[in-house]
Amino acid sequence: MKRNIVAAVLLSFVTFGIYGLYWFVKLTNETNELTNNDKYASGGMAFFLTIITFGIYWAYAMGKKVDQMENTSNNDVLYLILTILGVGIIVYILAQKAINNAVEGKEAK
Numbered sequence: 001m002k003r004n005i006v007a008a009v010l011l012s013f014v015t016f017g018i019y020g021l022y023w024f025v026k027l028t029n030e031t032n033e034l035t036n037n038d039k040y041a042s043g044g045m046a047f048f049l050t051i052i053t054f055g056i057y058w059a060y061a062m063g064k065k066v067d068q069m070e071n072t073s074n075n076d077v078l079y080l081i082l083t084i085l086g087v088g089i090i091v092y093i094l095a096q097k098a099i100n101n102a103v104e105g106k107e108a109k
Contacts, residue, residue, distance in 0.1 A: 028043040035069055040065065046058050061076075
């Protein structure tokens with residue numbers, strides 16, 4: 001689903017992170033759908049694993065899925081580094097941008 005990135009970031013801050021949790025689950029589930037890949041955890045399971053791994057699992061998996069959607073490489077490393085540095089919101093933004101581009105590509109066909 002295509003989302004306005006600025007609105008999503010603002011809602012995450014205004015709701016003190018509650019919308020961010022929703023956005024996290026939706027990002028995970030939507031990238032799973034767009035990549036037709038069920039080897040990655042669902043949004044709920046990814047959230048649970050994030051609690052245990054401090055977001056490292058999710059960032060790496062999200063980077064792999066974005067690589068697959070965009071036919072690129074090394075997003076997994078970038079997302080992992082951003083998460084370790086504590087700027088995971090940038091990972092959300094980059095992942096949403098990839099989803100928006102993929103949805104636009106499907107709509108154009």
